[in-house]
Amino acid sequence: MTVPGARSDALRGPTALLLYALLLSGIIVMVGLSTVVPGATLVAGALTLACAVLGLALVGRTQRLIAIVLMTIGGLSLILGGALGGTVDARDLLSVNQDLIGMVTAVSFLRLITPLSQATRPRLHGAPAVIRTALATHLLGAVINMGAVGIVGDQLRGRGVLRLPDAALLSRAYASAAFWSPFWAAAAAATTLVPGANTLVLLAVGLPLALVSIVLSTGDLCRLWGGELRTYTGYSLSWALIRVPLALVAVVMLAHQLFPELAVPRLVLLGGIGVTALGLLLRDWRRMPRTLARHARRDLPGLRGEVTLFASAGVLAVGLHVLFPLVHVVLPVPGFTVWVAWLMLLAMVLAALVGMHPVVSLAVVGALVHPLGPDPTLFVLAASVGWGVSIAVGPLTGTTMFLSSRYGIDSLVLSRRNLVYLAIVLAAAWPALWIVSLIA
Structure with missing residues (x-):
């Protein structure tokens, strides 16, 4: 006899989480393998779609609704595009952000070799200590992503509560890493839309x-x-904290110079797994396989919210890229100029202020400006800055919600507090985009 609701409970139980962990592990392996076997990316794409479907049963109600809406719009756009004469092959259908997802999940393994507490006693006080804390968060966040916010936030909170100034510092310092870090989803997602950006x-x-x-x-x-x-x-800061980020930066930059034809997200994936494996080997080589397996089994499913969102946004991007050229959505601009790049950045921020995740807004603006033939480097910088500042000011972004759920910070109050940071970034972004337009 079947108990009512037992099936839905099973979908959320240990078996489903184990299957999800296996799917994510498969994506990491296939994306890494695609550096030498290009066809492996199609397998990774299929696994990504499987993660998206299974993720609908594992994520919360709000995330599930967003993912369903994104995939529905993407699917309908694809169908409508086909009806209007558009063509798409299997490679396009299976280009659903698998490189991005593989990179994000692979980078999470770096937590295994990153210390969770300070190794030195703070010597600075006042404003210098504020700057030092921001730089430490920025450096860690540039490589290990959201894990840095938890590491630094837990230390700042101690046994009390995290104060609003510290929460604002964490969100700004962490979000700014999106402006340049090749280890972030921002650059990876933008590069997927417009390949060929100059990483240096x-x-x-x-x-x-x-x-x-x-x-x-x-x-x-x-x-x-x-x-x-x-x-x-x-x-x-201490050497124990910065050696892992520095090692990964060195590995990826060297690999990019040696193999410029390889996509940066794939290099980050391989570098992240390689640096983690080396660190575990030096610490205790006998326990390395068990440690990696435990992280894959227990911690990778914790990324299901991000993965489901990225995968569903990938489906949306596929549909929009097929549909938009056929319905002749033409922007009233002569080309992808510095001002257009800045306005694209601004559009992503405005979308974030009303609750849209930057991975979604990027997919939309990317489809809109793609007919303009944007310079890849200019496009990726605008997208990365737009993504970064969006997660600092958006009340429903992952960073803001993380600070809200973990430390009890009011997300709306934090978003309003970061409007000063938004104004600073918008003012500084234009000359940065102008410089890129000159040297890219």
């Missing part, structure tokens, strides 16, 4: 932009602390 130019322009944005917003953070600023010690 993105690094040379995006990193200074991020640092300028962080430093200029420090004054606002210091004002939030008021009289308590003098005793603020924040979070300190």
